[in-house]
Amino acid sequence: MVNIEIPKNYTASPSSFMGTSSLTINHEATLDLDSSNAFEGPEKLLEVWFGPSPRDFLGSTEPTGLKAVPVEIWKDMLDLVSCKVLSIIESDDVDAYLLSESSMFVFPHKLILKTCGTTTLLSGLPRILEIAALYAGFPKNTAPASLGIKTAAAPYRLAR
Structure with missing residues (x-):
């Protein structure tokens, strides 16, 4: 005591x-x-960039990019990561989410998810890619799994 x-x-x-x-x-x-x-648990950081700037996608995606994704969709994805939204601050450039296990920043062209504790950060990655394609209009990998990674679009081969 x-x-x-x-x-x-x-x-x-x-x-x-x-x-x-x-x-x-x-x-x-x-x-x-x-x-x-x-x-x-350790701090974990996931940054998913769909381009170097929001201007690179003008005309080919939703004008506000990832910021067009409804809050409820992000909350469902964060359930996969094992954290909850406590607060949201929105601006023209970025939406900042205060999470039970740290924070998430949603820009038109990228998402930054920083967590700690017992979160399962990588469990959310497939859903993030799906959300980006469905709601923001970003390209997704449509290559059949049997053909291998070389048939995938260039962004899906750049894991370093």
Whole structure:
């Protein structure tokens, strides 16, 4: 159990002096803290780029690209990744999603998904590619699996 009370010998906080702002830390309260279980898993980052800029797709895709995807569709994809949307901030350039396990940024031409904990980030990749084709009009791999990767469109061969 952690003791969070102010120690009895603690007489004055540095912030009690007029005109002085500072942070007071009760070091005695932190002695019993165990940070070995503070993080459930490593941070993971997935960036999916469909082009170098939003202007590269004018006329060939949905004008707002990935930003045209309804929020509910993204939420369903994030269920596959094992995280939930807590908050969304939308702008003309990017939609920022605060997630239960970090964040997602949706641009017209790319998606950045950064997670931590026990998320299964790569589980969402096939669905992201499907969403990009269905809602934003980006090309998708239509080559039969039996013909191999060399028959796929160029973007699908550039995994490095």
